[in-house]
Amino acid sequence: MSTPHPLAPEQRAIAPRDLGVLIASLVLVAAPHALRMPWWLTLAVLGLYAWRAGIALQRSPLPSRWLVLGLTLLSIGAVYLEYRTLFGRTSGIVLLVLFSGLKLAEMRTHRDAAVVAFLCYFLVMTNLLYSQSIPTALLMALALLAVTATLVGLAAPQRPLAANLRSAGVLLAHAAPAALILFLLFPRVQGPLWGLPQDAYAGMTGLSDTMTPGALSQIAQSDAIAFRAEFEGEPPPPRERYWRGPVLWDFDGRTWRMGPDWYGQFEPPRGGERYDYMVTLEPHNRTWMFVLERVARLPLRARYTHDGMVVAARPVRARLRYDAASLARPAPGASEPPDGLRRALALPAGGNPRARALAADWRRGAQSDLQVVQRAAEYFRGAGLGYTLEPPLLGPNTVDEFLFDTREGFCEHFSSAFVFLMRAAGVPARVVTGYQGGEVNYVDRIITVRQSDAHAWAEVYLPGSGWVRADPTAAAVPGRVDAGLARAVRAGDPVPLLMRPQLEWLRGLRSNWEALAHRWNVWVLGYGVERQRDLMSRIGMRDADWRKLTAAMASVLGAFTLALLAWSLRRLARPDPVQRAWLAFCRKLGARGVARAPHEGPLDYAARAARRLPQADASIRAIAALYVGARYGRDAARERVAELRRRVRDLRLA
């Protein structure tokens, strides 16, 4: 046993062809990362790949160990310079991509190549941390095919590449049912298992818990989807689609902040029109869940704050689906306790003198809070304030400057100024942020709400009526709530591409695509603990805990493996047509007492049989000659095989 094992991967040097496939796989898996990396790191990675390819093509020796070590230290330094850390998610992945190039530089044997192939599988996973969309999935499927073909090529160095690609495809096709079984039945647990790097959720966008001038208009330039809502029956008209998010109480002259979030007693409102719907919320790394105003039935396991927010127990870091119901234009709600009202009247000590004077003027001329609010609404309607996605920068007196100097802003300016004016006039008020509107997909009737639908409005407290919504933006720019952002902003403002009204055909295409993407989100990406339990109960497994699921998974998977094995070997059980004809011939002769001895070749056997059965001499010899020609010669033409079968069938020995 001392001779080297020719199949052992550490014994075999890597061939240029396998290296080529491996580098192609690496390029596929590293491509999405490259788009996120600074250009010079991308160039460095490509350079490393090209370097190794050049070494293989010129058959020059591999670089020395010291050179590779030096380059490794250099890459670590470069990544640290760029990201100021080595252990964040992004920096760690960039380092891994660089290491894949360095590992190539010292790769000699099949074993090293297989390790790089496994690293490719790992890099596929790191791509999914950034995007789990359908295009990413397709690209990664292509990468899997390439990596698997690399492994096949390593195991069969003499085989043509096309055959290896086909084998990889067949293997992946055979793997798919097993993957489906595991995907459906593997018990899901609520992650994470341990702390994640600090930048783990860096990519998630959404509303924040504060509002400064210019913050919302930043978000509103994004096409990213915030959530989708699927209504039972007709969805509400656009002007009723106020999706409530964070409620902001405290103002320091520039920034609005949330109040202390104590939980309140949820009292469902009464009256008004009821809407039942299901929301698929994109992860945004915050606890709040968006519901239509005013919520009448809370989602499961959600909590309700005193100021009417619906929040989850944990930050939403995976796509979340929940059912809720809401009432449009409900009967007056509960009254606010006195300390809440005090809070809703608080203003910073100084600043914005012109706004304060305007508010005092309204107060003097009004008999009730309601009249103050009406005066304010008229003011906003008639003041000619502009609505823009690119609001001018504001100085220290944000409200004054917006109302009297720059005179244009985004909804955060409108709501901030309105609430300031209300409080200055003695009417309790607060800012509500969230989303307004959303677009109905005509394919699946699902409303898609994007970051560009982000909105801020106000609520005022009126004795007897409770908190009442007041949207100064709607008063100043009625088009905003009826027709969406694109029609409301000035011409020439940079509206997100898909919000532009001219591109109707593009929107149609997008509707179809998004209907598909939504299904993908719900059925693939949203397959978590809840959905698994749902599906299991639907197919008859009640209270699917991990024990039941594991048992089911093991048995179904075992059955599948046996079936696959049986299927793979199935075609072998039947001999080929030539052999079948020959066996039939042997049986016929055997029945006449001339059985073939195990050592007898076909020609010897035929000669012996012909002597014993002289009346069939010619046919026996002809059959044997045909058989030998078809089986051992190059004469396996279809006609010859057919002739063999016909002659065997017609052989009469009686």
Added chain:
Amino acid sequence: MMRAPLAAPRLRDWFHGYRAPERGAITLGQRRVYIVPTRLGWLYGATLGILLVGSINYALQLGFALTFLLAGLGLAGMVHTTRNLARLTVSAGRAEPVFAGEAAQFLLYLDNRARYDRPAILVRHLASGAQVVLDLPPGAVREAVLAVPAAARGWLPLARVMLESRFPLGLFRAWSYVVPDVRCLVYPRPERAPLPAPTPDAEAGAARVQAHGSDDFSGLRAYQLQDSPRHVAWKAVARSDDMLTKQFAGAAGIELWLDWSRLDAGLGTEQRLSRLAGWVLAAERSGARYGLRLPTRALAPERGAAHCAACLQALALHGIE
């Protein structure tokens, strides 16, 4: 307890899949194919473990999908590796006799009756380490030549041959043992020694001593099948269509007895056999008619390849059969 020494090797044989030599074509049933993960396979498993933990931690559903697809790939790889060996048909060809010290060339025919190819199949003779890697296209028969060193005269059985495959992913190693019932005849190692002087033999009574020159050409006669090719008169053959054999006056007339009992008394059995083997070759080369006398049997004087082979076989099997 008395049976334990008997039972233990049997148990071991069963465990390792040893079996008695088999005649004819051996088709590897799928139960005869053993499979374990390779070191790369374990590394792959560890990679899958990391991917799974990552998917759980980041609640990545597509990560789960990837992990499970790769797990399924491992499973499919296992099935395909088994398939690469299962139902392969192995049969042994004839092994030509060799002299001790040379390598016996065993021929194994690997018959792939499947419609898929079976790449990179290792055929390895376990006792000697002789090995060859074959690619079997669909429906093809390929021969594996195993050069097994023949150390001692007698019958050299092929013994256990391992067939191994790691195709398609290298994550699993499937193997199977076959013991085809084939053996190679190993002649004694021939000793280079001068031929003994031809002596009159009473029993044979035919030793006619003529001239000494053993290479004196005396004429042509018709070719006989057992004539050595080196005595064929090729020039004469080229002129006519008849095969003619040169006759040598010296040797052709001699009858030589190669006799065990007339060797040095001090020689051991194997040395005697070696010397006799050397003499047989020398005598055959000289063109003389020679007989072989062993303690157990005697071969009457004759000449030609068949007689030479018979003499060598008698020497090879002396004391064995």
